[in-house]
Amino acid sequence: xxxxCDEYCTIHEKTLRKARKEHDCCACGRVIRxxxxxxxxxxxxxxxxxxxxxxxACEATWVHLLSLCERLNRETCDNLYPRExxxxxxxxxxxxxxxxxxxxxxxxxxxxxxxxxxxxxx
Numbered sequence: 237x238x239x240x241c242d243e244y245c246t247i248h249e250k251t252l253r254k255a256r257k258e259h260d261c262c263a264c265g266r267v268i269r270x271x272x273x274x275x276x277x278x279x280x281x282x283x284x285x286x287x288x289x290x291x292x293a294c295e296a297t298w299v300h301l302l303s304l305c306e307r308l309n310r311e312t313c314d315n316l317y318p319r320e321x322x323x324x325x326x327x328x329x330x331x332x333x334x335x336x337x338x339x340x341x342x343x344x345x346x347x348x349x350x351x352x353x354x355x356x357x358x
Contacts, residue, residue: 245279245280245281246280246281246283247278247279247280247285248277248278248279249277249278249279250275250276250277250278251275251276252273252274252275252276252354253273253274253275253276254271254272254273255268255269255270255271255272255273255274256270257270258270259274259289260289261274261289261290261291261294262288262289262290262294262320262321263290263291263294263297263298263321263322263323264291264293264294264322266291266293266294266347266350267347268289268291268347268351269347271351272291272292272347272348272350272351273292273351273352273353273354273355274289274290274291274292274295274351274354275288275289275290275292275294275295275298275354276288276289277289277290277320279320286320288320288321290320290322291347291350291351292345292349292350292351292352292353292354293342293343293345293349293350293353294322294342294350295353295354296339296342296350296353297322297339297342298318298320298322300336300339301318301322301332302317302318304332305317305318
């Protein structure tokens with residue numbers, strides 16, 4: 237879910253969008269249907285450009301992991317950062333401990349509920 241990074245992205249741009257066509261969430265594989273909101277992340281790291289699209293539930297999970305990484309980084313001076321696709325093979329509990337209920341519930345949201353999460357974001 238997170239990884240140690242020695243360097244930062246040259247470019248890291250995240251925008252919240254409303255889908256005009258179908259996309260696949262890079263984290264869970266859920267189809268993001270036209271009209272649903274999603275996070276679009278464009279990165280350039282070590283000269284390689286990538287685009288990641290996350291559904292509302294996966295974006296909420298990513299934001300949660302970012303807050304955990306930032307808190308730990310302040311305490312330990314580590315450079316942890318959540319993977320954009322949320323995939324590194326680690327289980328949440330093995331890395332962070334007990335899974336909060338509000339994060340666990342994200343896995344059971346409908347597509348429309350996941351999309352609505354991003355309508356509340358700034």
